[in-house]
Structures are given as structure tokens and as C-alpha cells.
Amino acid sequence: MAVRPFYFAASTALILGWSAILLGFNMPFTWWVHQTYHPGIDDFFIHFSWLAEWTLVVVAANIALIRDWKRGLFVAAILGVQALVVAGIKVAINAPRPIEINPKLVRIIPHLDIHHWQAFPSGHTAVAFFTMGWLALNYPKSSKNPVVVAMVLFIVAAGIGYSRMYLAQHSLIDVCAGGTLALLFLSAAQSLTNRWFSHE
16 A cells, blocks of 8 residues: 555655754755755756646546545545645745745746745645645555555655755745645545545
């Protein structure tokens, strides 16, 4: 089952991230990611980050609806609630983005609009972790190599989070918060669907 190794990898990465934050490495790590760059991959990360705007949602939702449309619709609704919660937290806290924290350290990346506020939590990261976990949930139990599939899905989710720091749109704490919220909502969705739809 792919979802267990996905949860393990995602939880481990988030625990390491939160540990770094508690040790005072939130912005140092963020600046390190942002400044460790090559101009040739700037466009890659811009487009890779965009996957979490609609592409990942559409792919995950379609696969889930094909496999079990009732569960798929329910989990899609949970993802919608997650989006509303993330948006509400963003507005309520209105945390500064990296460019507001230290504009001198932010690189100008062509074709990229840098946002200034509503940083916490990262919505792109929340979508990425939720949808990749959703795909892991829908990976057939009888299929081979569930751990490999889980690791690929985790790398995509973590890669989206990394891209948000690389592009100076978020700091480490924003990314970790987005990923953590996603795992909480995904766990709730899994628990509720198992309880309400297991008899079907």
C-alpha cells in the first residue's frame, strides 16, 4: 500500500523541517535554497511550481473519481475545505514573504512575480502534499512497487515545497505549515472515508 510509505517519508521530512525551524534555521535555510541556483533551471522551477495550482488537483481528482466516484467527491470536498482554511489563515496572519524580510537577498527571476504578503502557510505546498497523498491512497493494493510509487509521489510534493523557497515565494516555516496541514486533512479524509464508505 503506497500511502503508508508516503506518510512516513512526508512526516519524516516535515519533522526535520520543523526541527530546523525550532533551531533557528528558518530564514538561513530559505536563503540557502534561494541562493543555490542556476539560471538555467529558474524556468523549470517556475513551471514545476505551477503544477500545484490546478494540474495536480485535476489529475488526482480524475483518478479518484474513476476508481470510486463517491469517495472521490468526498475527498475532493475535503481538499476544498483545506483550501478555504489555508486562505483564511493567510489573510488572518498576513505574514511577510522573503522579499519583505530582506529584499537585498532576493534574486530577480525573469517572468516571475514575487508576492509580498500572505506567506503563511504555503498553499502550493498544501495542495502538493494532499494531492500526492491522495494518489498514494488510490494506488491499488495489488499493484507492484508501492514503496517506489510512494517515494516518487513524495519527491513531487517535496519538490513543490522546495520550489516555493527556490523562487523566494515562501520560507521554510510556510512550506512546513502547508505540508503539515495537508497531512492532517488527508488523514481526516482517509479516516472518514474508511468509516463511511467501507460497507459499500
